[in-house]
Amino acid sequence: MQEISDRALRLGVPFSVQLDLTYRCNEQCVHCYLDHDDHGEMTTVEIKHLLKEMAEAGVFILTLSGGEIFMRKDFFEILEYARSLTFCIKLKTNAVLIRETQAARLRDLGVESIQISIYSHRPEVHDAITKVPGSLRRSVNAIRFLRAQGLKVVVANVLMTENMQDYHGVRALADEIDAKYTLDPTITPKMDGDRSILDLNAGESALRRLFRDEAFVGNADKFCAPPPVPDEDSMKALPCSAGHTACYVSPYGEFYPCVQFPLSCGNVRQQRFIDIWRNSEQLKEVRSIRLRDLSNCSQCAHGSTCTRCPGLAFMEGNMRGPSTADCEKSFARTGIPSANLLAKKQNASIPRLVQIQLVPAITGSRLSGMGAPQVM
Amino acid sequence: MSKKLYVARSPRIAARMLGEEMLVMSGQGSTLFTLNPTATILWQAADGTTPLDEIVERRICSEFEVKPDEALRDAEALAEDLAKHGILLISEQPILERPIASTPLLQEQPQR
Numbered sequence: 216m217q218e219i220s221d222r223a224l225r226l227g228v229p230f231s232v233q234l235d236l237t238y239r240c241n242e243q244c245v246h247c248y249l250d251h252d253d254h255g256e257m258t259t260v261e262i263k264h265l266l267k268e269m270a271e272a273g274v275f276i277l278t279l280s281g282g283e284i285f286m287r288k289d290f291f292e293i294l295e296y297a298r299s300l301t302f303c304i305k306l307k308t309n310a311v312l313i314r315e316t317q318a319a320r321l322r323d324l325g326v327e328s329i330q331i332s333i334y335s336h337r338p339e340v341h342d343a344i345t346k347v348p349g350s351l352r353r354s355v356n357a358i359r360f361l362r363a364q365g366l367k368v369v370v371a372n373v374l375m376t377e378n379m380q381d382y383h384g385v386r387a388l389a390d391e392i393d394a395k396y397t398l399d400p401t402i403t404p405k406m407d408g409d410r411s412i413l414d415l416n417a418g419e420s421a422l423r424r425l426f427r428d429e430a431f432v433g434n435a436d437k438f439c440a441p442p443p444v445p446d447e448d449s450m451k452a453l454p455c456s457a458g459h460t461a462c463y464v465s466p467y468g469e470f471y472p473c474v475q476f477p478l479s480c481g482n483v484r485q486q487r488f489i490d491i492w493r494n495s496e497q498l499k500e501v502r503s504i505r506l507r508d509l510s511n512c513s514q515c516a517h518g519s520t521c522t523r524c525p526g527l528a529f530m531e532g533n534m535r536g537p538s539t540a541d542c543e544k545s546f547a548r549t550g551i552p553s554a555n556l557l558a559k560k561q562n563a564s565i566p567r568l569v570q571i572q573l574v575p576a577i578t579g580s581r582l583s584g585m586g587a588p589q590v591m
Numbered sequence: 592m593s594k595k596l597y598v599a600r601s602p603r604i605a606a607r608m609l610g611e612e613m614l615v616m617s618g619q620g621s622t623l624f625t626l627n628p629t630a631t632i633l634w635q636a637a638d639g640t641t642p643l644d645e646i647v648e649r650r651i652c653s654e655f656e657v658k659p660d661e662a663l664r665d666a667e668a669l670a671e672d673l674a675k676h677g678i679l680l681i682s683e684q685p686i687l688e689r690p691i692a693s694t695p696l697l698q699e700q701p702q703r
Contacts, residue, residue: 216623219614226610275607275614303605303616325603327621367621 223273223460224453229492230460231276232269233474236262236293237466238282242309242345244332246375246415248405249282256466259289261484263296265464268488270300280307280474282466291320298324305330307371310357311350318360328367331358331394334377336384344377358392368394374425375402375415383430400425401540404530406477416540422547439548445518450507454525458501462492472501476526478534501525504535511537515554517545598646598670598679599639599686606634617677624676629655630669637679639686643670 223230237256238249257265269277277297284290285308297304306321310331313321321329331354335341341351361368370389372382382398389396400417404410417425425431432438453459458472458480468484470491471477480498481491492498504525507513512523515537522545527538537555546552552560600606605616613631615624626634629651636646644659647666652659673679680686 219609219623219625222609228609230609270607273607273609275605275609275616298602301604301606303607325605327605327616 220456220460223275226273227493228273228460229269229462229488230274231278231456232274232461233278233280233463234262234265234269235280235282235464235466235474236284236287236290239286240281240283240309241286241311242283242347242350244334244345245377246344246373246402246412248403248412250405250407251282254467256287257468257484259292261468262293265468265483265488266293266297266300266302268483270302272489272492275303276305277302278305278307283312284308285312285317291324294321294324294326298326303327307332309345309350309354310361311347311353313357313360315360315363318357318364318366321361322364322366326366328369329361330369330371330397333370333372333385333388335381336388337381340378340381344375355388355392358394362393368392370394370396372396372398373402374398374400374417376417376421377415379417379421379425382425386430398431400544403475403527403540408530410530413540419543419547422544426544426548439550441549441551442517442520442545444516445506449519450513451505454504454506454523457525458498462498464488470495472498473526475524476501476529476534478526478529501534509535509537511553511555511558516551517542517549517553521545521553594683595642595644596667596670597639597641597682597685598633598637598643598674599682600634600637601677601680604678615678622676624678629665630673633666633669634673634679637670639680643667 220230237253238251239253240247240249240251243251266277279294279297284306287293294304304324304326306326306329308329308331310329333341333351333354334344335351338349338351342348358368358370370385372385374382386396400422402412402416404413426439427435429435455473457476461473462480463471463474463476464483465471468482470480470483470488472480478497478501480495483491506518512518512521515521521541523541524538525534527540528534528536531537531539537553539555542553542555546556607614608631611628613626613634615626615634616622617624632650632654633646636650643666644663647663648659651657651662651666655662670679670681674681
């Protein structure tokens with residue numbers, strides 16, 4: 216697949232697209248980054264037209280996600296049309312609305328895989344995260360229906376403070392129901408920039424335990440080894456596929472480099488998909504960025520192995536800056552602080568305008584009438 | 592005289608042209624194949640109703656300098672290989688179930 220991706224990159228083809236059909240959802244997960252109200256979703260006709268444009272642009276892998284995709288009454292109509300255009304379809308869903316009938320239809324339509332979020336093997340934990348009683352039972356039943364049809368199911372286990380103890384149990388559950396398992400220990404900010412849900416992120420000690428757990432990482436010493444010194448090749452490397460061979464379209468037609476990278480590049484309701492892909496100034500800027508251009512990260516010991524997410528960096532305020540969540544993961548993994556964490560620590564240790572506190576007398580004289588001093 | 596063979600694209604595969612090659616992902620085990628130009632022509636022409644010998648004569652012999660008998664033998668072998676991987680359906684009767692990628696283009700266009 217890497218060879219194919221490389222070829223797509225050389226040809227400038229948007230090989231893989233995530234299209235969120237809706238932000239509406241029948242679960243209300245505590246860590247969700249979306250606003251679930253409908254602010255004007257694309258209609259069935261608009262989505263079909265977009266799919267046609269995507270197929271003509273060369274999109275091969277189409278991930279349909281949300282929100283909850285089955286909240287759209289036209290979901291199967293959209294899926295059937297997408298398959299008629301021979302996309303390789305991956306679905307992301309909580310599966311609460313999938314029964315035998317839906318599972319059989321997904322099989323008939325040749326869906327490649329279905330990723331289903333499971334937070335815990337314990338109903339009291341999973342259902343507390345989704346805020347829907349009975350949701351674990353329904354999602355697990357759905358996985359059984361899908362597996363009975365021979366469909367590939369991936370259990371996606373997002374980790375946070377609430378379920379950090381349960382990943383062994385979720386993996387055992389996935390094994391029992393013959394599903395694949397994937398784990399993600401990163402909670403991301405809301406699309407509107409609200410960072411309050413980041414408090415749910417598992418702490419450093421929990422991450423360190425996870426990264427030393429050989430049932431998940433293989434050889435822990437190898438996984439947690441200090442990173443090699445970044446070489447010239449890693450300095451020239453692309454940060455990730457966002458905007459290079461992949462992109463994201465929201466239910467409202469907004470075109471972003473990635474679902475985690477809310478830099479608007481255009482809207483498919485106003486412009487053709489391929490025109491945005493080829494001509495967006497924002498995408499051109501994203502494509503121009505290499506590790507060597509990043510102020511902090513180009514000097515960082517983790518440069519060659521870091522999983523830095525440019526979208527998370529963007530949400531921190533600078534797409535050429537560090538993604539602190541990834542710095543923290545690199546630190547938890549290796550014990551070596553990133554250049555960004557070192558800089559933050561250094562800044563934190565610098566006394567903040569303490570001279571103002573030390574010389575209160577001048578506050579009333581030389582600083583009078585200049586407003587209160589700003590503590591940065 | 593051998594019986595006519597009909598070939599149709601499997602409805603359970605995904606496919607897209609990438610540069611000069613056709614990418615095909617089989618529904619069987621998510622295996623990804625790349626088809627060479629000859630196989631791509633055969634796959635694109637596999638509508639279930641045109642006999643394989645006609646596809647070879649019209650689409651392959653006209654494109655490549657190859658004798659019809661030899662081209663048909665190669666095409667039959669290729670079709671059987673693709674069928675083993677779930678990419679093509681082969682039958683001695685026309686395959687009337689409409690293959691994928693034959694949905695008419697949208698008639699209704701959204702307003703920009």
